[in-house]
Amino acid sequence: AQKITQTQPGMFVQEKEAVTLDCTYDTSDQSYGLFWYKQPSSGEMIFLIYQGSYDEQNATEGRYSLNFQKARKSANLVISASQLGDSAMYFCARNFNKFYFGSGTKLNVKP
């Protein structure tokens, strides 16, 4: 089975500090996409960032960046300068024909 693993059920970070959320995946495909979504307590799923397996540079979107290590099959999300509004569930997902999600990491930002 091609799985997505998020090993951190919950994390705390101090406001204004950086935090890394881990994601590893299992795939035999050569071409695939990796995504991160944020789900606040309201329940909506918000797209954050995308990394293609053939992209040579790590993706960045504002305060979000993706630390992509293809050989290790990891795609960690880095949030810089955490804000209180970053408190939410974060899901890593992999897509190649089918779109699978990990179990998520609950991030709490402390003031």
Place this chain on the structure above:
Amino acid sequence: EAGVAQSPRYKIIEKRQSVAFWCNPISGHATLYWYQQILGQGPKLLIQFQNNGVVDDSQLPKDRFSAERLKGVDSTLKIQPAKLEDSAVYLCASSFGISEKLFFGSGTQLSVL
């Protein structure tokens, strides 16, 4: 641009009853997904459509769940009969094509009593 529309927003039923959810994807999006999200877990793919054809329904409990996407646009997901363990949020998502990012609806929260 209108987003993915889902209805109803909430639904409470008793076990063994039937229920249906509706989803209208973003205009032009060929791929439509139904996910089940149990509280505290990640979304679980139930079924994926490409236009009006099924790409993957390997995790759909076919003895009680059914889904259709007539004319390749909107879709309905039905549960009959419902069980207690079906209590979850049912998320619909769409994308322009396979391997594109997903746009999600607001979900339907189902409680089975």
